[in-house]
Amino acid sequence: MRSSLGRPKVGLTVAVASSLALVALSAPAALADQGPPRVPVDNAQPELAGASVTGTAKADTSIAITVHLKNRNQAALTTLIDELSDPTSANYGKYLSAAQFTSRFGPTAASVKKVENFLDDSGLTVTGVAENSAYIEAKGPVSKVQKAFDTTLKTYKKEKVKFRAASTKPSMPSDLQNVVLGVSGLASVSDLMKPASTSTAPPSDAFVNATPCSSYYGQKTASTLPSAYGKKQPYAPCGYVPDQLQGAYGVDSSIAKGLNGKGVTVAITDAYASPTARSDANTYATRHGQKALTKSQYTEVLPSSYRYGYDDAVNGDQCGEQGWYGEQTLDIEAVHATAPGANIKYVASPSCDNTDFVKTLIKVVSGHLADIVTNSWGGVDESNGSDLLDQVYEATFEQAAAQGIGFYFSSGDSGDGASGNDGTPTTQAPANSPYVTAVGGTSLAVNKRDNRSWETGWSTARSALSADGKSWDPTPPGTYQYGAGGGTSRVFAQPKYQKGVVPKDLATRYSSTPARVVPDVSALGDPNTGMLVGQTQTFPDGTVKYSEYRIGGTSLASPLFAGVMAIADQAAGRPHGFANPALYRLYGSRALYDPKPKSDLGVVRNDYVNGVDATDGTTITLRSIDVTTGTILRTRRGYDDITGIGSPNGTSFIRRLS
Incomplete structure (x- = not known):
């Protein structure tokens, strides 16, 4: 799960993948007794190990499935992406339209028709085809779905979650083998609840920063508290505001000259939709010296209904719907803070499920809704849920790169990822993809x-x-708490743009063959030196009102960096699209700030025990900065697996990237 950190008494504020890990079953395929030859088909569904069977799906229950289709001409597509994104290529920036991509690389009309005929002949009703033909949706009774895919659907219970899944590996006619990637929807928890037509959750539970805190770094020193590293440490900042962030990243002078992201659209993808997002963002902006978002500057693309939400009486709130409200608000305010002139398009997923999220990304790409897409969510390991969904995500990112759309993903908030992966360090999907820009903190x-x-x-x-108030316990630096995600991929080989930049010991950490290393770039993520945001929240007495608090996480870093990229796009007069090859060409130049290792630094942080006021007292902690305990990741000079090639360095970054 991904959190936007800063709420010590509240659970993780953002859920990021379905609560059940989606993997393809390993059971052998059941072959039909009659009909044409059949072959196994990849299936995205929960791992059944440890699950107990509770029954068989009712034969007459109508369910929805999705058949995912393959792209064509993969080798040619890979070559084209290299050319379009390489600043030294004659084809640099000569992106395809969505229609051109589909014509050259997407599933053909004949392929779509072939799958539709299979579904029709199976007694299922086709309900939709993706704009780019990446998938076909259908529905029908369980009895006909089982027959179509030659499997039996049963109901299960695992860790208190009830769900439906295929008990044997599904199959399909062999003449679809070169057309179909796989099927999702055979397994689901959504059919055990009534989908909501709107986001129904009330505003998130309130969180308020305790005082004292500093209006800028080092303003106030905790002179009455114990020393650490031989000196008194400063109180944590109360939370940086737009002017401070623009100044820190050197875009203030560009903004003053009209380079503020105007004419560039940044899409934000999250799940659900906060009913107060626009008003919260505008209240925040006007309180902190910015212009409010105009009606046309902020728009939303919402699904017709939501799943796994606040009102799920069967499975509970699987996705943490309220937490997504805070994530959406943070993302909007962060983009607007660094690119006050950019258009922002919020595109909501109907749930935090991996399949729903990739369909949301496909919607953005096939409709070319934006040139920059920031995504503050991800998984706990290198998979998006299954081999099938990993292929679907990669195909989506490849199409985006071909069309000049840049995807930016938070790298994670759990350091080397070992704590969420049974002690094994891991990078996180989708940030591990070589076709996205992973943003560290x-x-x-x-x-x-x-x-x-x-x-x-x-x-x-x-x-x-x-x-007794005389010392810090444990002795500083203390116990590792959290940090920006990163590390070496066990899945992806080293992309060309990382060669000669990423140190060999990182690229070959797990193999003699160099691998992809995350992140690519970085921006502010530490919640102890975080951004002040404003959001409508629910207080313990039932009051619902706007309030502000400090927050962080790479959920903050990604939209901040996306805002700077919007300014760079405006300055260049064109989108940078998949920017990694261009970004890595800046390595070692003044265009990038190299976050160097620090020692003997910390901030003192006060927090209300109840999260909102001093009624139940406060806790006082020392948060040591840039520690090397508890994680294999290290800040280094040059490229490192916490900050990548560095953070943007103002007008030099904008000018040289252009």
């Missing part, structure tokens, strides 16, 4: 003049004030 010191004093990798350890 930093700790950032903004001084009184709104300049960046320093920036380093976000890696935090925690020590609490001792009972």
